[in-house]
Amino acid sequence: MTASHPRHRRALVVPAGMALATALAFLPNTAATAAPAHQGAASADAASLSYVVNVQGGHGAPAHVKKAIATAGGTIVTSYEKIGVIVVHSSNADFAQTIRTVPGVQSAGATRNAPLPSAVTTDLGSPKVLSAAEVAEAAEEAAADQDPLQNLQWDLPAIKADKAHETSLGSSEVTVAVIDTGVDDTHPDIAPNFDRAASVNCVAGKPDTSEGAWRPGAAESPHGTHVAGEIAAAKNGVGMTGVAPGVKVSGIKVSNPDGYFYTEAVVCGFMWAAEHGVDVTNNSYYTDPWYFNCTDDPDQKALVEAVSRATRYAERKGAVNVAAAGNENYDLAADEITDPVSPNDGTPSDRVIDPAECLDIPTQLPGVVTVASTGAKGLKSSFSNYGRGVIDIAAPGGDSTKYQTPAPPATSGLILGTLPGGKWGYMAGTSMASPHVAGVAALIKSTHPYASPALVKALLYAQADATACTKPYDIDNDGKADAVCEGPKNRNGFYGWGMADALDAVTR
Numbered sequence: 001m002t003a004s005h006p007r008h009r010r011a012l013v014v015p016a017g018m019a020l021a022t023a024l025a026f027l028p029n030t031a032a033t034a035a036p037a038h039q040g041a042a043s044a045d046a047a048s049l050s051y052v053v054n055v056q057g058g059h060g061a062p063a064h065v066k067k068a069i070a071t072a073g074g075t076i077v078t079s080y081e082k083i084g085v086i087v088v089h090s091s092n093a094d095f096a097q098t099i100r101t102v103p104g105v106q107s108a109g110a111t112r113n114a115p116l117p118s119a120v121t122t123d124l125g126s127p128k129v130l131s132a133a134e135v136a137e138a139a140e141e142a143a144a145d146q147d148p149l150q151n152l153q154w155d156l157p158a159i160k161a162d163k164a165h166e167t168s169l170g171s172s173e174v175t176v177a178v179i180d181t182g183v184d185d186t187h188p189d190i191a192p193n194f195d196r197a198a199s200v201n202c203v204a205g206k207p208d209t210s211e212g213a214w215r216p217g218a219a220e221s222p223h224g225t226h227v228a229g230e231i232a233a234a235k236n237g238v239g240m241t242g243v244a245p246g247v248k249v250s251g252i253k254v255s256n257p258d259g260y261f262y263t264e265a266v267v268c269g270f271m272w273a274a275e276h277g278v279d280v281t282n283n284s285y286y287t288d289p290w291y292f293n294c295t296d297d298p299d300q301k302a303l304v305e306a307v308s309r310a311t312r313y314a315e316r317k318g319a320v321n322v323a324a325a326g327n328e329n330y331d332l333a334a335d336e337i338t339d340p341v342s343p344n345d346g347t348p349s350d351r352v353i354d355p356a357e358c359l360d361i362p363t364q365l366p367g368v369v370t371v372a373s374t375g376a377k378g379l380k381s382s383f384s385n386y387g388r389g390v391i392d393i394a395a396p397g398g399d400s401t402k403y404q405t406p407a408p409p410a411t412s413g414l415i416l417g418t419l420p421g422g423k424w425g426y427m428a429g430t431s432m433a434s435p436h437v438a439g440v441a442a443l444i445k446s447t448h449p450y451a452s453p454a455l456v457k458a459l460l461y462a463q464a465d466a467t468a469c470t471k472p473y474d475i476d477n478d479g480k481a482d483a484v485c486e487g488p489k490n491r492n493g494f495y496g497w498g499m500a501d502a503l504d505a506v507t508r
Contacts, residue, residue, distance in 0.1 A: 372433065
């Protein structure tokens, strides 16, 4: 699909003809200054860009490399010594090309096209907020053992989470980090389970631990707060219920005030999670400015390497990394895809790429759990990316109510979640599917507290309910196939190993 769409997958991107009030713009804070002018560099008033420099060997930052960075006009923002990634700002247009020639440097590249701070964006919409009357009506119909809005959550029984809660709500010793646009920890459904120590603002590429830095600002996206509630909204007689309402959730804010998720922030987010005891990370975004990062491009290659190092380190330290597959109805196993939006902070063009060589990060990185979205009828969501050998598992992410209508008393085919300011509302996208899987992974970790990330993932896949290909897949009933599913019932391009199963997570 080549239509204009939001830069990230956090909220729904829908095919032409669909109308869902769920697309968003996402944000956080950056601050940076241009590097000083010097011989061979741009002038002092030139635009400054951010770079990652990846040291050979994957650890340390040799003194001669740091000296070379300064000589080339770079200012080191921070250095992640354990993975050999250095974050640099420079106004020298030749900085990356120069630093790549330095012995000991494996790769280096600009993380953005727009100067610091990044270009202004436009609002892409908002979630459908529940009115006070809708909240009151749902509360009246709730069963005695349910939170007031649980009747509206068709997604919980879709993965047997309602049954799982009769056995376990999850352990408070388990933390899921929401690497996203920020989390409003003052929300009454999030506050009981919020992990302050594992929360941070990583927007500038280095940790900001000041009080509340992880929260979205008033004008910033509610996306991260919605995701956090899907995972761990407390079963406390208020609002909704999360997939794992007994586990902890933290907020790692990585998107800047213009809604971009740049590499240096994403690397910081994974490193923070790794060093702060996080058991699961949820990643409902792609790393800007490239939807797909092609390894034959030296800049994009460096971004892939930096984020890969960070995700691998997080897994080595005990975290299962879960990511959304994307919302463009792309076949990620195809020979080629047309990417019309990259670079999204510069001048995009229609790039024809090979998704086996040009990667959506962190979604397509080795070891990351890649999640496709399903709607209320259990079919692949109209917008969800897919691909045999790429999709690992499926979970509810919602769809147009017109295409997949839930059974009453639920009325919306979208996914209910928490919103900043103590509100609740609907959104849809693979962004909403990924947190369901993160919640199930947290339940598995709660049941098997000593399980390694590899074992948690193995159980996640083994316990998934195998789901056969939908053939033909004509979601809008216009007589034309909207996507083609390939593979057997227990490992196919639409559903991977199948639908996530929360009940098995707490009983097996």
